[in-house]
Amino acid sequence: MIGLEHFLILSAVLFSIGLYGALTRSNAIAVLMSIELLFNAVNVAVVGVARYTTPFGLNAENVDMLLTGQVFALFIVTVAAAEVALGLAIVITMYRNQGSVDVGEANTMRR
Amino acid sequence: MTGGIEESGVFTVIWWVIATLTVLSALLVVYLQDLVKAAMALIGTFLGIAGLFVMLNAEFLAVVQVLVYAGAISILLIFGIMMVRDTQRGSPANSLRIPALVLGAAFVGIIAFVVMDTQWNSLGDAVLSAEAQTGVEGVFSDSPRVIGGLLFREFVLPLEAAALLLTATLVGAIALVKGE
Numbered sequence: 001m002i003g004l005e006h007f008l009i010l011s012a013v014l015f016s017i018g019l020y021g022a023l024t025r026s027n028a029i030a031v032l033m034s035i036e037l038l039f040n041a042v043n044v045a046v047v048g049v050a051r052y053t054t055p056f057g058l059n060a061e062n063v064d065m066l067l068t069g070q071v072f073a074l075f076i077v078t079v080a081a082a083e084v085a086l087g088l089a090i091v092i093t094m095y096r097n098q099g100s101v102d103v104g105e106a107n108t109m110r111r
Numbered sequence: 112m113t114g115g116i117e118e119s120g121v122f123t124v125i126w127w128v129i130a131t132l133t134v135l136s137a138l139l140v141v142y143l144q145d146l147v148k149a150a151m152a153l154i155g156t157f158l159g160i161a162g163l164f165v166m167l168n169a170e171f172l173a174v175v176q177v178l179v180y181a182g183a184i185s186i187l188l189i190f191g192i193m194m195v196r197d198t199q200r201g202s203p204a205n206s207l208r209i210p211a212l213v214l215g216a217a218f219v220g221i222i223a224f225v226v227m228d229t230q231w232n233s234l235g236d237a238v239l240s241a242e243a244q245t246g247v248e249g250v251f252s253d254s255p256r257v258i259g260g261l262l263f264r265e266f267v268l269p270l271e272a273a274a275l276l277l278t279a280t281l282v283g284a285i286a287l288v289k290g291e
Contacts, residue, residue: 021141
Protein backbone atom coordinates (compact mmCIF):
# COMPACT_ATOMS: atom_id res chain seq x y z
CA MET A 1 0.00 0.00 0.00
CA ILE A 2 1.29 3.41 -0.97
CA GLY A 3 1.63 5.92 1.85
CA LEU A 4 3.21 9.24 2.66
CA GLU A 5 6.67 7.65 3.00
CA HIS A 6 6.65 6.60 -0.66
CA PHE A 7 5.89 10.10 -1.87
CA LEU A 8 8.43 11.75 0.44
CA ILE A 9 11.27 9.41 -0.52
CA LEU A 10 10.42 9.73 -4.23
CA SER A 11 10.51 13.50 -3.73
CA ALA A 12 13.92 13.23 -2.04
CA VAL A 13 15.24 11.11 -4.93
CA LEU A 14 14.01 13.64 -7.51
CA PHE A 15 15.46 16.48 -5.43
CA SER A 16 18.90 14.90 -5.23
CA ILE A 17 18.89 14.16 -9.00
CA GLY A 18 18.10 17.82 -9.60
CA LEU A 19 20.74 18.89 -7.08
CA TYR A 20 23.33 16.74 -8.83
CA GLY A 21 22.40 18.29 -12.18
CA ALA A 22 22.46 21.84 -10.83
CA LEU A 23 25.92 21.31 -9.33
CA THR A 24 27.59 19.42 -12.19
CA ARG A 25 26.12 20.89 -15.39
CA SER A 26 28.18 23.62 -16.97
CA ASN A 27 25.58 24.94 -19.43
CA ALA A 28 23.46 27.62 -17.74
CA ILE A 29 20.21 26.41 -19.36
CA ALA A 30 20.87 22.85 -18.15
CA VAL A 31 21.32 24.29 -14.65
CA LEU A 32 17.94 26.05 -15.01
CA MET A 33 16.31 22.75 -16.03
CA SER A 34 17.80 21.03 -12.98
CA ILE A 35 16.44 23.81 -10.77
CA GLU A 36 12.98 23.13 -12.24
CA LEU A 37 13.43 19.51 -11.11
CA LEU A 38 14.12 20.79 -7.58
CA PHE A 39 10.90 22.86 -7.59
CA ASN A 40 8.87 19.86 -8.73
CA ALA A 41 10.38 17.55 -6.12
CA VAL A 42 9.44 20.01 -3.37
CA ASN A 43 5.91 20.28 -4.78
CA VAL A 44 5.45 16.51 -4.56
CA ALA A 45 6.53 16.56 -0.91
CA VAL A 46 4.26 19.49 -0.03
CA VAL A 47 1.17 18.01 -1.69
CA GLY A 48 1.92 14.57 -0.23
CA VAL A 49 2.09 15.90 3.31
CA ALA A 50 -1.12 17.90 2.72
CA ARG A 51 -2.86 14.72 1.57
CA TYR A 52 -1.74 12.27 4.24
CA THR A 53 -1.37 14.11 7.54
CA THR A 54 -3.89 15.56 9.97
CA PRO A 55 -3.58 19.26 10.86
CA PHE A 56 -3.76 20.07 14.56
CA GLY A 57 -7.32 20.77 15.66
CA LEU A 58 -9.05 19.54 12.51
CA ASN A 59 -12.83 19.73 12.82
CA ALA A 60 -15.89 20.08 10.60
CA GLU A 61 -15.61 23.89 10.34
CA ASN A 62 -11.97 24.25 9.24
CA VAL A 63 -11.80 21.19 7.01
CA ASP A 64 -10.97 23.42 4.01
CA MET A 65 -7.55 24.06 5.51
CA LEU A 66 -6.54 20.51 4.48
CA LEU A 67 -5.82 21.93 1.02
CA THR A 68 -3.44 24.63 2.27
CA GLY A 69 -0.59 22.49 0.98
CA GLN A 70 -2.04 22.47 -2.51
CA VAL A 71 -2.42 26.26 -2.46
CA PHE A 72 1.20 26.44 -1.30
CA ALA A 73 2.23 24.27 -4.26
CA LEU A 74 0.31 26.61 -6.59
CA PHE A 75 2.35 29.57 -5.34
CA ILE A 76 5.54 27.54 -5.80
CA VAL A 77 4.51 26.95 -9.44
CA THR A 78 3.99 30.72 -9.88
CA VAL A 79 7.39 31.54 -8.43
CA ALA A 80 9.03 28.83 -10.57
CA ALA A 81 7.50 30.32 -13.71
CA ALA A 82 8.80 33.77 -12.76
CA GLU A 83 12.20 32.29 -11.93
CA VAL A 84 12.62 30.51 -15.25
CA ALA A 85 11.55 33.59 -17.25
CA LEU A 86 14.05 35.82 -15.46
CA GLY A 87 16.73 33.12 -15.53
CA LEU A 88 16.44 32.76 -19.29
CA ALA A 89 16.58 36.55 -19.71
CA ILE A 90 19.81 36.58 -17.70
CA VAL A 91 21.24 33.66 -19.72
CA ILE A 92 20.45 35.40 -23.01
CA THR A 93 22.05 38.62 -21.78
CA MET A 94 25.09 36.63 -20.67
CA TYR A 95 25.32 34.99 -24.10
CA ARG A 96 25.16 38.38 -25.82
CA ASN A 97 27.86 39.84 -23.62
CA GLN A 98 30.27 36.91 -23.44
CA GLY A 99 29.36 34.60 -26.33
CA SER A 100 29.07 31.63 -23.99
CA VAL A 101 26.62 30.24 -21.47
CA ASP A 102 29.17 28.20 -19.51
CA VAL A 103 28.60 28.87 -15.83
CA GLY A 104 32.27 28.11 -15.12
CA GLU A 105 33.36 30.98 -17.33
CA ALA A 106 30.79 33.44 -16.05
CA ASN A 107 32.65 35.47 -13.47
CA THR A 108 31.36 38.93 -14.37
CA MET A 109 27.89 40.37 -15.00
CA ARG A 110 29.15 43.09 -17.37
CA ARG A 111 30.99 43.27 -20.63
CA MET B 112 -10.12 8.47 4.51
CA THR B 113 -9.44 4.75 4.32
CA GLY B 114 -10.79 2.24 1.89
CA GLY B 115 -11.55 2.67 -1.74
CA ILE B 116 -9.14 2.76 -4.62
CA GLU B 117 -6.01 3.66 -2.62
CA GLU B 118 -6.02 0.31 -0.84
CA SER B 119 -6.12 -1.63 -4.08
CA GLY B 120 -3.17 -3.32 -5.73
CA VAL B 121 -3.81 -1.45 -8.98
CA PHE B 122 -3.06 1.84 -7.24
CA THR B 123 0.27 0.48 -5.99
CA VAL B 124 1.25 -0.84 -9.43
CA ILE B 125 0.34 2.44 -11.15
CA TRP B 126 2.28 4.38 -8.50
CA TRP B 127 5.43 2.33 -9.06
CA VAL B 128 5.14 2.65 -12.86
CA ILE B 129 4.73 6.46 -12.68
CA ALA B 130 7.47 6.81 -10.06
CA THR B 131 9.93 4.74 -12.12
CA LEU B 132 9.20 6.68 -15.32
CA THR B 133 9.53 10.01 -13.49
CA VAL B 134 12.87 9.11 -11.91
CA LEU B 135 14.21 7.67 -15.20
CA SER B 136 13.34 10.78 -17.17
CA ALA B 137 14.77 12.97 -14.38
CA LEU B 138 18.02 10.99 -14.71
CA LEU B 139 17.94 11.59 -18.47
CA VAL B 140 17.56 15.34 -17.83
CA VAL B 141 20.85 15.45 -15.95
CA TYR B 142 22.59 12.82 -18.10
CA LEU B 143 21.83 13.72 -21.75
CA GLN B 144 24.41 15.95 -23.45
CA ASP B 145 22.02 17.24 -26.13
CA LEU B 146 19.99 19.92 -24.37
CA VAL B 147 16.95 19.62 -26.66
CA LYS B 148 16.67 15.92 -25.77
CA ALA B 149 17.16 16.80 -22.11
CA ALA B 150 14.28 19.28 -22.39
CA MET B 151 12.09 16.51 -23.85
CA ALA B 152 13.01 14.28 -20.89
CA LEU B 153 12.11 17.20 -18.62
CA ILE B 154 8.62 17.28 -20.17
CA GLY B 155 8.35 13.57 -19.35
CA THR B 156 9.26 14.30 -15.73
CA PHE B 157 6.66 17.08 -15.54
CA LEU B 158 3.95 14.78 -16.91
CA GLY B 159 4.93 12.03 -14.43
CA ILE B 160 4.64 14.50 -11.57
CA ALA B 161 1.21 15.54 -12.88
CA GLY B 162 0.27 11.85 -12.61
CA LEU B 163 1.52 11.79 -9.02
CA PHE B 164 -0.65 14.84 -8.27
CA VAL B 165 -3.70 12.96 -9.59
CA MET B 166 -2.84 10.08 -7.26
CA LEU B 167 -2.67 12.59 -4.37
CA ASN B 168 -6.22 13.84 -5.12
CA ALA B 169 -4.80 17.16 -6.39
CA GLU B 170 -6.50 17.21 -9.78
CA PHE B 171 -6.42 20.99 -10.14
CA LEU B 172 -2.71 21.04 -9.44
CA ALA B 173 -2.20 18.25 -11.99
CA VAL B 174 -3.91 20.35 -14.68
CA VAL B 175 -1.85 23.39 -13.68
CA GLN B 176 1.28 21.25 -13.83
CA VAL B 177 0.53 20.14 -17.40
CA LEU B 178 -0.42 23.66 -18.54
CA VAL B 179 2.33 25.66 -16.84
CA TYR B 180 5.23 23.22 -16.67
CA ALA B 181 4.79 20.78 -19.56
CA GLY B 182 3.27 23.53 -21.70
CA ALA B 183 4.74 26.93 -20.95
CA ILE B 184 8.00 26.49 -19.02
CA SER B 185 9.36 23.70 -21.23
CA ILE B 186 8.60 25.70 -24.39
CA LEU B 187 10.31 28.71 -22.83
CA LEU B 188 13.35 26.56 -22.06
CA ILE B 189 13.44 25.16 -25.60
CA PHE B 190 13.24 28.72 -26.97
CA GLY B 191 16.14 29.59 -24.71
CA ILE B 192 18.15 26.61 -25.97
CA MET B 193 17.49 27.60 -29.57
CA MET B 194 18.41 31.26 -28.99
CA VAL B 195 21.68 30.36 -27.33
CA ARG B 196 23.52 28.42 -30.02
CA ASP B 197 25.77 26.69 -27.59
CA THR B 198 24.07 23.32 -27.47
CA GLN B 199 26.26 21.44 -29.91
CA ARG B 200 29.25 21.79 -27.63
CA GLY B 201 27.14 19.93 -25.13
CA SER B 202 27.23 20.39 -21.43
CA PRO B 203 30.26 18.54 -20.09
CA ALA B 204 30.22 17.82 -16.40
CA ASN B 205 32.59 19.84 -14.27
CA SER B 206 34.87 18.82 -11.43
CA LEU B 207 32.08 18.78 -8.85
CA ARG B 208 30.81 15.41 -10.08
CA ILE B 209 32.01 13.22 -7.18
CA PRO B 210 31.15 15.67 -4.35
CA ALA B 211 27.70 16.25 -5.89
CA LEU B 212 27.12 12.49 -6.14
CA VAL B 213 28.08 12.03 -2.48
CA LEU B 214 25.91 14.99 -1.45
CA GLY B 215 22.88 13.66 -3.36
CA ALA B 216 23.24 10.12 -1.97
CA ALA B 217 23.69 11.46 1.57
CA PHE B 218 20.61 13.65 1.14
CA VAL B 219 18.44 10.72 0.03
CA GLY B 220 19.81 8.56 2.85
CA ILE B 221 19.14 11.14 5.55
CA ILE B 222 15.64 11.96 4.27
CA ALA B 223 14.75 8.26 3.98
CA PHE B 224 15.95 7.62 7.54
CA VAL B 225 14.04 10.60 8.95
CA VAL B 226 10.85 9.78 7.02
CA MET B 227 10.84 6.16 8.16
CA ASP B 228 11.69 7.14 11.74
CA THR B 229 8.96 9.78 12.09
CA GLN B 230 5.59 8.95 13.61
CA TRP B 231 3.35 10.67 11.06
CA ASN B 232 0.07 12.08 12.32
CA SER B 233 -1.79 10.17 9.63
CA LEU B 234 -5.12 11.36 8.27
CA GLY B 235 -6.28 7.75 7.93
CA ASP B 236 -5.83 7.07 11.67
CA ALA B 237 -7.24 10.39 12.87
CA VAL B 238 -10.18 10.22 15.26
CA LEU B 239 -12.74 12.58 13.76
CA SER B 240 -16.42 13.23 14.27
CA ALA B 241 -18.70 11.82 11.56
CA GLU B 242 -19.36 15.36 10.35
CA ALA B 243 -15.64 16.12 10.00
CA GLN B 244 -15.12 12.77 8.27
CA THR B 245 -17.67 13.62 5.55
CA GLY B 246 -16.10 17.09 5.38
CA VAL B 247 -12.65 15.58 4.74
CA GLU B 248 -13.98 13.32 2.01
CA GLY B 249 -15.89 16.24 0.46
CA VAL B 250 -12.76 18.42 0.41
CA PHE B 251 -10.71 15.85 -1.45
CA SER B 252 -13.44 14.94 -3.94
CA ASP B 253 -14.13 18.60 -4.75
CA SER B 254 -10.67 20.13 -4.46
CA PRO B 255 -10.82 22.85 -7.19
CA ARG B 256 -13.78 24.58 -5.51
CA VAL B 257 -12.08 24.49 -2.12
CA ILE B 258 -8.79 25.78 -3.57
CA GLY B 259 -10.64 28.67 -5.20
CA GLY B 260 -12.28 29.53 -1.88
CA LEU B 261 -8.94 29.41 -0.05
CA LEU B 262 -7.17 31.50 -2.70
CA PHE B 263 -9.68 34.32 -2.58
CA ARG B 264 -10.34 34.31 1.17
CA GLU B 265 -7.45 33.16 3.37
CA PHE B 266 -4.70 33.61 0.78
CA VAL B 267 -5.83 36.73 -1.07
CA LEU B 268 -2.77 38.73 0.03
CA PRO B 269 -0.24 36.16 -1.27
CA LEU B 270 -2.34 35.97 -4.46
CA GLU B 271 -1.96 39.72 -5.02
CA ALA B 272 1.74 39.46 -4.17
CA ALA B 273 2.07 36.73 -6.81
CA ALA B 274 0.40 39.01 -9.36
CA LEU B 275 2.86 41.77 -8.46
CA LEU B 276 5.76 39.31 -8.73
CA LEU B 277 4.67 38.19 -12.21
CA THR B 278 4.31 41.79 -13.40
CA ALA B 279 7.73 42.72 -12.02
CA THR B 280 9.22 39.61 -13.67
CA LEU B 281 7.68 40.50 -17.01
CA VAL B 282 9.05 44.04 -16.87
CA GLY B 283 12.42 42.84 -15.64
CA ALA B 284 12.80 40.16 -18.32
CA ILE B 285 11.93 42.63 -21.08
CA ALA B 286 14.31 45.24 -19.68
CA LEU B 287 17.12 42.67 -19.48
CA VAL B 288 16.71 41.24 -22.98
CA LYS B 289 15.94 44.50 -24.78
CA GLY B 290 19.39 45.91 -24.13
CA GLU B 291 20.32 49.53 -24.54
